[in-house]
Each structure stands twice: as C-alpha cells, then as structure tokens.
Amino acid sequence: MKRFAAIVLFGLASLGMVNRASAEDHEARVTIPFDFSFGRMLLPAGTYTITSPNQITVVLNNGKQSAAVLRSAVAEEDHSGVNKLVFNKYGDQYFLRVILCSTSHLNLAFPASKAEKQAQLKRAGLDGNNRILLALNN
Numbered sequence: 001m002k003r004f005a006a007i008v009l010f011g012l013a014s015l016g017m018v019n020r021a022s023a024e025d026h027e028a029r030v031t032i033p034f035d036f037s038f039g040r041m042l043l044p045a046g047t048y049t050i051t052s053p054n055q056i057t058v059v060l061n062n063g064k065q066s067a068a069v070l071r072s073a074v075a076e077e078d079h080s081g082v083n084k085l086v087f088n089k090y091g092d093q094y095f096l097r098v099i100l101c102s103t104s105h106l107n108l109a110f111p112a113s114k115a116e117k118q119a120q121l122k123r124a125g126l127d128g129n130n131r132i133l134l135a136l137n138n
Contacts, residue, residue, distance in 0.1 A: 026052035028104045029137045030085055036094035037115055039069035050099060052106060058099070072110045088112075090119035 031047045038060055046062045052071065053059060059068045086098035095116040099108045112120070 026105050028083065028099075028101045028106060031137070032085070034094050036087060036096055037113060038067045038096045039110070039113060040115070041067040043067055050101075050104075050106060058106070058108060060096075069110060071108055074107055074109070088116065088120075090116070090123040093119050095119070 028050045029047065030050065032043075032045055034045050036043055036045075043060065043062070043065070048060045048062050051059050051061070056071060057068045058071055059066055083101040083103060085096060086100070087094045088097050089095075093115075095113065097110055097112070099106050101107065
C-alpha cells in the first residue's frame with residue numbers, strides 16, 4: 001500500500017512539472033499605463049505578467065495582486081506580427097477585451113463584463129467606443 005501511495009505521489013508530482021513547463025509557454029509581460037477592468041476586477045496601472053496556467057483560466061498578476069478570468073473565445077489571429085492587448089474605452093474607463101500573443105499561444109477574446117455594458121450604455125451617443133492597443137513585451 002505504501003508503494004502504491006509513493007507511485008501515485010510521484011505521478012502527481014510529474015504532472016505538476018509538466019503543467020509548470022507548459023504554463024511558461026503561455027506567458028507574456030505588458031506595462032499598462034492606466035487603471036483597467038479585467039473580468040470583475042479593477043486593476044491599477046503597472047507591469048503585468050499574463051499567464052494561462054491551464055486550459056481554463058487566464059491570470060494577470062502585477063506582483064501585488066492578480067485577477068483570473070475563465071478563458072473565453074479564441075480571438076482571430078492578427079497577422080500583423082505584433083503582440084498586443086485590445087481595450088475598449090468608455091470615458092475614463094478601460095476594459096481588457098482581447099489578448100493577441102501568438103508567440104505565447106494567448107489569442108483570446110473576453111466577453112463584455114456587466115460593468116462594461118453599463119459604461120457602454122452611459123456613454124452611448126456621447127463619444128462612441130474607443131479601442132486602445134498596447135504592445136506586449138515578450
């Protein structure tokens with residue numbers, strides 16, 4: 001029985017190492033010069049590491065706090081060769097909507113959050129939807 005438990009623990013440890021190695025393949029860094037919303041969280045301006053530790057979530061981490069969102073639709077590949085983030089801007093509010101980073105296999109689009117939909121309704125007809133693009137540092 002002890003031998004079986006040791007084999008199971010070894011197998012689980014090996015899986016953890018495989019997941020860690022594949023998570024490194026799905027990592028990018030970016031400096032965002034403004035506060036922004038990602039999912040339900042408002043995050044401050046700063047330098048972020050974007051990772052996808054599994055096939056389900058995307059995590060933004062600035063060393064002090066992190067936000068995780070379930071992966072959504074795969075974004076259409078951008079053939080410009082530039083890795084970037086796409087934000088929607090309403091007034092002074094920014095909402096992360098798309099991550100395009102083919103080198104890190106992070107081409108993802110996120111649905112509009114409840115807060116973004118509310119900001120969109122408030123700003124409707126005033127200044128329209130502004131898209132903001134930021135280049136990723138790899």
